[in-house]
Amino acid sequence: QVQLEESGGGVVLPGRSLRLSCAASGFTFRSYAMHWVRQAPGKGLDWVAITSYDGSNNYYADSVKGRFTISRDNSKNMLYLQMDSLRGEDTAVYYCATGGSKSVWYYYYMDVWGKGTTVTVSS
Amino acid sequence: EIVMTQSPATLSVSPGERVTLSCRASQSVSSNLAWYQQRPGQAPRLLIYGASARATGIPARFSGSGSGTEFTLTISSLQSEDFAVYYCQQYSNWPRTFGQGTKLEIK
Numbered sequence A: 001q002v003q004l005e006e007s008g009g010g011v012v013l014p015g016r017s018l019r020l021s022c023a024a025s026g027f028t029f030r031s032y033a034m035h036w037v038r039q040a041p042g043k044g045l046d047w048v049a050i051t052s053y054d055g056s057n058n059y060y061a062d063s064v065k066g067r068f069t070i071s072r073d074n075s076k077n078m079l080y081l082q083m084d085s086l087r088g089e090d091t092a093v094y095y096c097a098t099g100g101s102k103s104v105w106y107y108y109y110m111d112v113w114g115k116g117t118t119v120t121v122s123s
Numbered sequence B: 001e002i003v004m005t006q007s008p009a010t011l012s013v014s015p016g017e018r019v020t021l022s023c024r025a026s027q028s029v030s031s032n033l034a035w036y037q038q039r040p041g042q043a044p045r046l047l048i049y050g051a052s053a054r055a056t057g058i059p060a061r062f063s064g065s066g067s068g069t070e071f072t073l074t075i076s077s078l079q080s081e082d083f084a085v086y087y088c089q090q091y092s093n094w095p096r097t098f099g100q101g102t103k104l105e106i107k
Helices: none
Strands: A003-007 A010-012 A018-025 A032-039 A045-051 A058-060 A068-073 A078-083 A092-101 A117-121 B004-007 B010-013 B019-025 B033-038 B045-049 B062-067 B070-075 B085-090 B102-106
Touching: A003 A092, A018 A032, A018 A092, A018 A117, A032 A068, A032 A078, A045 A068, A045 A078, A045 A092, A045 B085, A058 A068, B004 B085, B010 B019, B019 B033, B019 B085, B033 B062, B045 B062, B070 B085
Parallel strands: A010 A117, B010 B102
Antiparallel strands: A003 A018, A018 A078, A032 A045, A032 A092, A045 A058, A068 A078, A092 A117, B004 B019, B019 B070, B033 B045, B033 B085, B062 B070, B085 B102
8 A cells, every 4th residue: 555654854953954755655656746745733734845756847835945845766766855944934744745647746636645754943 | 826715713513413614715726626634643634636526435424515716525424533624725726725724523
């Protein structure tokens, strides 16, 4: 079955960097777009970024554009989120989620979600 | 960006009742609308996509309807495991946006 496992979260100082990882298994990873979605403590869901199945197209929320970079390694079935210039408002649980396959990824929902990894930005 | 507005924010209901949750988009999203359920301490789970199609393994008591800017999620007979937070989300435009959520609590 489809499994997603996030890692890399932790406590980080404001202005520093962190890289999150998402290990995928149980499906043909290279054929599917992938999302990052976050949830601040006690708040709702907040979409962060998407990468297309081959990594050639990426979209970001305005709040992270220029600071976060989504990427993937299809040879390793891994998704990444490089987070730079972190701020207190980036404190959240970060989830990776599957998107659509090659022909439908542009208009597609978040299908399967991982359990999340927690990022705390604090001095 | 498209703003998604859910109502009500909280709904107190009894097991066995029928409930309807609403979601409104600030502009048309066609049928590119999904609903997710999030139980306490868990990741979100896809319930409905395409405004009305149930995801794999979702019980028939969950149904979705609507198109354009107005959408509803109906749970025909609430079970104990349905008390959770429900989010709508549009996937018509970038950035993808979620509603603020509706929390179903036990009356």
